[in-house]
Amino acid sequence: xxxxxxxxxxxxxxxxxxxxxxxxWDLEVAKVLATEEGIAALNDRHLIVLNFMRKEFETKGDGPxxxxxxxxxxxxxxxxxxxxPGGPAKKAAKIAGIKKPHGCI
Amino acid sequence: xxxxPDKIKKVSIIVxxxxxxxxxxxLIMANGARMEGIEANLFFTFFGLYAIxxxxxxxxxxxxxxxxxxxxxxxxxxxxxxxxxxxxGMSAFATSMMKKEMEKLDIPPVSEFVQMISxxxxxxxxxxxxxxxxxxxxxxxxxxxxxxxxxxDFYELSAGGQIIFT
Numbered sequence: 001x002x003x004x005x006x007x008x009x010x011x012x013x014x015x016x017x018x019x020x021x022x023x024x025w026d027l028e029v030a031k032v033l034a035t036e037e038g039i040a041a042l043n044d045r046h047l048i049v050l051n052f053m054r055k056e057f058e059t060k061g062d063g064p065x066x067x068x069x070x071x072x073x074x075x076x077x078x079x080x081x082x083x084x085p086g087g088p089a090k091k092a093a094k095i096a097g098i099k100k101p102h103g104c105i
Numbered sequence: 106x107x108x109x110p111d112k113i114k115k116v117s118i119i120v121x122x123x124x125x126x127x128x129x130x131x132l133i134m135a136n137g138a139r140m141e142g143i144e145a146n147l148f149f150t151f152f153g154l155y156a157i158x159x160x161x162x163x164x165x166x167x168x169x170x171x172x173x174x175x176x177x178x179x180x181x182x183x184x185x186x187x188x189x190x191x192x193x194g195m196s197a198f199a200t201s202m203m204k205k206e207m208e209k210l211d212i213p214p215v216s217e218f219v220q221m222i223s224x225x226x227x228x229x230x231x232x233x234x235x236x237x238x239x240x241x242x243x244x245x246x247x248x249x250x251x252x253x254x255x256x257x258d259f260y261e262l263s264a265g266g267q268i269i270f271t
Contacts, residue, residue: 065211066140067221077224086142104137105211 006032018093018100022057025097033095039084042095046083049075053096063093063101115144115266117259122271123152124168125200129207131271132156132218139225144266147222148259150232153271154239157229159247162215166200175199216247223249228262230254 001020003012007028012020017036019025027042030050034042042050052073056064066089070077084091093101116138120131131147138145155161169175169190176182179202189195204214213221223229231246231253243250254262 066136066225067211067213067217070221077221081139081225087140089140103211104133105213 014100016100019097020099022054022097022099025054029097030095033097037084037091037095038086039091039095045075045079046095048073049080049083049088049092050096053092053098057096057098062103063089063096063098065089065101065103065105067105113138113143113267115146115263117146117148117263117266117268119148119150119268119270120153120156121151123155123165125165125203126167127271128153128156128165128215129212131269132215132222133212134269134271135227136218136222136225139222139227145222145227146230146259146262146266147227148230148232148254150235154231154235154241156215157219157231157247157250158241158245159216160245162219162247165215166196167203169195169199178202219247220249223251230259232256232259 001012001014003010005011007026009024009026009029011024011029014020031042034040034046039046049069052069053063056062056068064072066077066080069075069089070080075083080088084095089101089103093099116134118131118135120128122128131153135145135147149157155165169185170187172190173184173187175185175190177185212218219229228251229247229249230251231241233253233255235241236253
């Protein structure tokens with residue numbers, strides 16, 4: 001399991017770059033991960049999504065489906081794709097510091 | 106020299122059947138493509154067109170007649186004798202059972218799913234030959250419909266991508 005230094009923290013990630021321990025995450029780490037995913041700055045709407053994903057992961061052990069994410073976080077599908085261009089579920093999961101989601105929907 | 110194969114960048118998925126199991130695979134694949142950042146076109150033709158007809162899209166059912174793989178009460182149960190599949194209400198019953206399972210997996214009803222794919226940037230197209238044959242007009246379709254296409258148009262917009270027939 002590779003270890004990376006992100007925002008002066010030593011962080012374990014899997015082969016695809018997803019953090020393996022979500023508790024190591026903080027906003028500074030998220031900012032670095034977001035830049036790597038091509039998102040220059042995280043705004044309030046990004047954070048609503050990231051926090052929802054983390055809460056879901058904490059209780060269920062997996063990231064939410066896009067449907068659940070849009071219905072319960074209040075961020076509609078269109079906006080979600082604009083916030084995380086090129087694949088919201090995985091990109092948001094990576095930046096949120098949770099494991100790669102396993103759902104098909 | 107070995108190099109990783111190129112990633113799929115674009116898919117055009119044809120939905121040609123109007124049963125529940127005919128419609129959902131295409132919708133799931135199109136939505137899954139958008140989730141991965143893959144460009145997705147959905148082309149509905151023949152009875153598949155019912156998936157984007159506002160009045161009918163949420164009445165789509167599983168075929169219990171002519172479906173020898175059908176088992177009751179669940180996927181690992183007893184094979185349903187084919188003549189029993191024709192009992193009135195059997196298709197509606199099987200459909201409601203399956204919809205319950207789908208809801209548990211967060212798979213949306215057809216109407217919501219089509220809108221979701223459209224909101225995600227997927228394109229929704231109807232086959233012109235079928236539209237003419239079924240005497241349909243723009244008003245029959247869901248608002249998510251992008252346009253009615255000829256086969257030629259479809260090939261043109263599928264250029265450079267994969268075509269999947271379901």
